[in-house]
Amino acid sequence: MSQSVQTAPAPPEPGESPRVTPALRRRVLARPEVGSLVAAVIIFVFFLSAAPSFRSAESLFTVLYQSSTIGIVAVGVGLLMIGGEFDLSAGVITTSAGLANSMLCWYYGINLWVGAAVSLALCLLIGFLNGYLVMRTGIPSFLITLGTFFVLQGANLGVTKLVTGSVSSTDISRMDGFDSLQAVFASSFRVGSVTVWITVLWWALFVALAAWVLQRTRTGNWIYAVGGAPDSARAVGVPVIKTKIALFMTVSFLGWFVGMHTLYRFNTLQAGNGVGNEFLYIIAAVVGGTLLTGGFGNAVGVAVGAFIFGMTSLGIVYAGWDPNWFKAFLGVMLLLAVLVNLYVRRLSTTTRKAG
Amino acid sequence: MTDTLARHADRALHAGEPLIEMTGVGKSYGAIRALRGIDLSVNAGEVTCVLGDNGAGKSTLIKIMSGLHPHSEGRLSVDGRPVTFGSPREALDHGIATVYQDLAVVPLMEVWRNFFLGSEIRSGRYPLAGMRIRRMKAVADEELRKMGIVVRDIDQPIGTLSGGQRQCVAIARAVYFGARVLILDEPTAALGVKQSGVVLKYVAAARDAGLGVVFITHNPHHAYLVGDHFVILKLGATVLDKNRNQVSLDELTAQMAGGDELAELSHELGR
Numbered sequence: 001m002s003q004s005v006q007t008a009p010a011p012p013e014p015g016e017s018p019r020v021t022p023a024l025r026r027r028v029l030a031r032p033e034v035g036s037l038v039a040a041v042i043i044f045v046f047f048l049s050a051a052p053s054f055r056s057a058e059s060l061f062t063v064l065y066q067s068s069t070i071g072i073v074a075v076g077v078g079l080l081m082i083g084g085e086f087d088l089s090a091g092v093i094t095t096s097a098g099l100a101n102s103m104l105c106w107y108y109g110i111n112l113w114v115g116a117a118v119s120l121a122l123c124l125l126i127g128f129l130n131g132y133l134v135m136r137t138g139i140p141s142f143l144i145t146l147g148t149f150f151v152l153q154g155a156n157l158g159v160t161k162l163v164t165g166s167v168s169s170t171d172i173s174r175m176d177g178f179d180s181l182q183a184v185f186a187s188s189f190r191v192g193s194v195t196v197w198i199t200v201l202w203w204a205l206f207v208a209l210a211a212w213v214l215q216r217t218r219t220g221n222w223i224y225a226v227g228g229a230p231d232s233a234r235a236v237g238v239p240v241i242k243t244k245i246a247l248f249m250t251v252s253f254l255g256w257f258v259g260m261h262t263l264y265r266f267n268t269l270q271a272g273n274g275v276g277n278e279f280l281y282i283i284a285a286v287v288g289g290t291l292l293t294g295g296f297g298n299a300v301g302v303a304v305g306a307f308i309f310g311m312t313s314l315g316i317v318y319a320g321w322d323p324n325w326f327k328a329f330l331g332v333m334l335l336l337a338v339l340v341n342l343y344v345r346r347l348s349t350t351t352r353k354a355g
Numbered sequence: 356m357t358d359t360l361a362r363h364a365d366r367a368l369h370a371g372e373p374l375i376e377m378t379g380v381g382k383s384y385g386a387i388r389a390l391r392g393i394d395l396s397v398n399a400g401e402v403t404c405v406l407g408d409n410g411a412g413k414s415t416l417i418k419i420m421s422g423l424h425p426h427s428e429g430r431l432s433v434d435g436r437p438v439t440f441g442s443p444r445e446a447l448d449h450g451i452a453t454v455y456q457d458l459a460v461v462p463l464m465e466v467w468r469n470f471f472l473g474s475e476i477r478s479g480r481y482p483l484a485g486m487r488i489r490r491m492k493a494v495a496d497e498e499l500r501k502m503g504i505v506v507r508d509i510d511q512p513i514g515t516l517s518g519g520q521r522q523c524v525a526i527a528r529a530v531y532f533g534a535r536v537l538i539l540d541e542p543t544a545a546l547g548v549k550q551s552g553v554v555l556k557y558v559a560a561a562r563d564a565g566l567g568v569v570f571i572t573h574n575p576h577h578a579y580l581v582g583d584h585f586v587i588l589k590l591g592a593t594v595l596d597k598n599r600n601q602v603s604l605d606e607l608t609a610q611m612a613g614g615d616e617l618a619e620l621s622h623e624l625g626r
Contacts, residue, residue, distance in 0.1 A: 216488065218475040224464050234423075234443060237473035295461065296463050
């Protein structure tokens, strides 16, 4: 097909434009992350006044670390949800990744880097299978990944019990490759009195990369299209199946990444960990303005959603309240976020009168 | 708007030259035969109207031509070569673009993103190469304006445009990206009189630019305004296949309304 784009006309002069610039208010409100930003500022100010120990750079970076452990996978889950699909296996795959690496190397006595690579391949395969089954069968991703979730949860416990005889993996801190892997995935350094965990930097990198891909690349255009209207996208030649499978694999890659962090930070893993985190990722994405039905959202919003999670989970502790209330608070946040999203979407998509 | 269409149309197109030829084409979904024995020719510079009631096989016919479903019998040739399309991308690569009534655009995406969807301008071939966003916005804005579609903001979600405007953007997009055959699926079905008029002007402009146009509709009045050749489908088979000079609007309307069946019904009802 010939693309006759060489004849690029000069962009119209700003002064000549007969169009009216839309009201700034409407433009700002139409951005997906605005609701979550407002909520984040309110919650931040609230904890600053309620919890004295919240008011320090140290606790801010502790909050950022807490946010990053959820935020890294949430970036992938957010992209996947913009692409119109769910992944309920995203929480438990972090544990599968760590266990695979740890037990493989411990059992065969091989270098941990080899185990990390095998674990990555395994996670990518699981992501591919999730995507392939969803696209091939047409069964909603909610059901397919719910199946994967249970399979992985059972396999984590079963295989760990077989290999180690208990429900936790063995200590691998003296095996080859541990120190270099820990440096990559689970190190921290001090800036003045502040401890900065490397996952915060990785989180920032992944958010920046996802934001770039979504807004400025062809792939991003395709992600919005396959989530917003997959049939329309396919009809104009967008490879819908490939795009969605790639999104599932992105989620499992980021799940592997966090799995590596948990393994190399704590040396041993409990086989039952990670269950329930998949909902935290989804909450971070939805609070950040991602539309549950796909086609709308952005990476910064998802990051703010994860930050709200980190802030509240630690803020409640800093304020000296009973942390058992945390989940209730999270639920209220989710409901509020959904309401704000509904309102914003109505505002930004209602037909505007011409002139 | 005619200028723009003419400027982007393929210069190698000669009026009357067959672009798509179908011989005995049929399609079965499992045990159900949705379409059988279709002979159809789409010529450059002509509008071929395909009429038919709901369930007559119109959608199946365009799905075969646009690559959404492969045909299961007969022969489909493009430029004289037999083909079976595996995906819409393959049909697009042959210059066959389809504008669907209900799936023309992605409503939540900006106008310029919709205009370039599937044919984005990139600054390089490497993965993660950025799109040339400023250029894409400028081109989309310019092209739409030349076609008389004034959007207030090229950054607004396309879902905020009216139905007629969305159809026009989709047609403009297909022509801009070098379509040689334009398949329009019920482009006027959901539109008011005035908006239908705008879309029909586009159909005529595309024909004058030398494109082969397939116009699917169940409205014989709209079809007769622009059509050169008329095909009526009923229950998956052709019941009328005539050129403009062989058929009158009354005949088309009568056939569409049910023809002989209607006469019989009138007799039975006895009024």
